[in-house]
Amino acid sequence: MPESVPNAFVELEDLAFHEGVPVLLRRALGPLKPSELLEVHGDASEFVENLQAWCRKEGHAYRGAGKAQGRHLIEKGTVDRSVTRPGPEVKEAAKPAWGLAPRGAAVELGGPEFSFPLRQKREVWGQELHTIYSRAASNQWAAAKDIPWSELPKLPAEVEGAVCQVMTFLTENEFAALYVPARFLARIHPHYREVSAVLAMQVADEARHAEAFTRRAEEGGVGLGTTAASSQLSLQTLIEEPDFSTAVFLLCVMGEGTFLSLLKFLEERAPDPVTACLMRLAHRDEGRHVAFGMEHIRYVTILEPARRATFAAAVERRSQMLASVSGLSPYVHDALVVYCGGGVQPAQIRRGASFVADLHREMDRARRERLQALGFSGQDAEALSAYHTKNFM
Ligand SMILES: [Fe+2]
Numbered sequence: 007m008p009e010s011v012p013n014a015f016v017e018l019e020d021l022a023f024h025e026g027v028p029v030l031l032r033r034a035l036g037p038l039k040p041s042e043l044l045e046v047h048g049d050a051s052e053f054v055e056n057l058q059a060w061c062r063k064e065g066h067a068y069r070g071a072g073k074a075q076g077r078h079l080i081e082k083g084t085v086d087r088s089v090t091r092p093g094p095e096v097k098e099a100a101k102p103a104w105g106l107a108p109r110g111a112a113v114e115l116g117g118p119e120f121s122f123p124l125r126q127k128r129e130v131w132g133q134e135l136h137t138i139y140s141r142a143a144s145n146q147w148a149a150a151k152d153i154p155w156s157e158l159p160k161l162p163a164e165v166e167g168a169v170c171q172v173m174t175f176l177t178e179n180e181f182a183a184l185y186v187p188a189r190f191l192a193r194i195h196p197h198y199r200e201v202s203a204v205l206a207m208q209v210a211d212e213a214r215h216a217e218a219f220t221r222r223a224e225e226g227g228v229g230l231g232t233t234a235a236s237s238q239l240s241l242q243t244l245i246e247e248p249d250f251s252t253a254v255f256l257l258c259v260m261g262e263g264t265f266l267s268l269l270k271f272l273e274e275r276a277p278d279p280v281t282a283c284l285m286r287l288a289h290r291d292e293g294r295h296v297a298f299g300m301e302h303i304r305y306v307t308i309l310e311p312a313r314r315a316t317f318a319a320a321v322e323r324r325s326q327m328l329a330s331v332s333g334l335s336p337y338v339h340d341a342l343v344v345y346c347g348g349g350v351q352p353a354q355i356r357r358g359a360s361f362v363a364d365l366h367r368e369m370d371r372a373r374r375e376r377l378q379a380l381g382f383s384g385q386d387a388e389a390l391s392a393y394h395t396k397n398f399m
């Protein structure tokens with residue numbers, strides 16, 4: 007009988023069913039096609055009865071004893087447990103049914119469909135994501151152990167007050183920078199896990215910044231200052247942006263890009279070593295957030311150059327929504343002047359105001375440079391930089 011020639015054989019010796027026989031049977035049947043035969047040999051007691059029951063349960067057919075003593079034949083059933091293998095490479099579109107499967111894994115068919123709205127590579131991707139994530143993972147710091155809190159001097163009251171007001175402003179911006187990636191994180195298909203991983207690190211970074219800046223305000227004995235209505239309005243227009251790439255452009259390129267200039271300035275002009283250390287560490291983290299923004303927007307605009315116009319329109323729209331806001335909040339502006347001027351004497355104010363004017367020019371220069379690196383013309387870069395919110399983020 008040619009049909010009884012087995013296609014595979016498995017030796018079970020005296021292994022009992024409850025000791026793991028199904029593991030070896032499934033391994034042996036896995037590569038076979040439906041209707042092919044597996045010959046098994048087993049010596050355990052009640053082996054045949056258990057084998058027959060298992061075959062019925064699993065949808066295979068028990069075909070009786072084999073030619074030799076203790077041998078039995080199983081015909082592989084047609085129960086559809088097939089899998090799809092999307093492969094390890096990053097696809098242009100991810101299927102809802104791949105769900106939470108790691109990229110490169112086989113996915114058993116018949117699972118649920120997941121509704122991740124961002125499931126096209128062109129919507130989320132960028133180059134260098136792995137490098138940005140690796141740098142983030144190895145550069146984590148902790149407010150409790152990496153900041154020299156014991157070196158905080160007793161500053162003049164007006165300077166300490168200015169530091170606290172600046173910390174308040176920074177912290178409200180940290181919340182915005184935390185909520186924007188957090189909102190999109192759960193919408194991105196896990197197939198693009200590098201994007202989710204970078205955003206997750208960004209969320210963790212912002213949580214740490216908020217904690218550390220708040221602690222700096224409290225550590226000097228003065229505590230937090232005032233959150234301005236104009237800053238809140240500016241940040242609201244940022245965190246409510248519904249499109250992922252536009253939100254990345256507004257936050258990571260325009261906002262955090264501007265913050266790079268601010269943090270560097272605050273480090274160089276810091277009145278104490280604790281504040282300087284905080285600014286330096288936050289600046290390093292923000293450099294990665296800006297790098298992600300630049301990579302993502304570069305990827306998107308290379309594929310679709312017309313998107314530059316939609317990003318520009320978003321900056322302009324935001325500027326119109328903020329038309330009632332005439333400039334940087336006086337709370338923040340005045341605090342910056344005192345912070346870098348070193349006090350409230352007229353000469354100190356003159357010095358501080360001059361430094362702050364330099365800061366605005368440097369922010370504008372760096373924004374234009376970044377925009378031109380993304381393919382905006384010099385004229386467009388100049389206009390967009392001018393439209394950018396006066397509240398920096
Ligand atoms: Fe931050």
Ligand SMILES: [Fe+2]
Nearest residue numbers: 183262292295
């Ligand atoms: Fe950030």
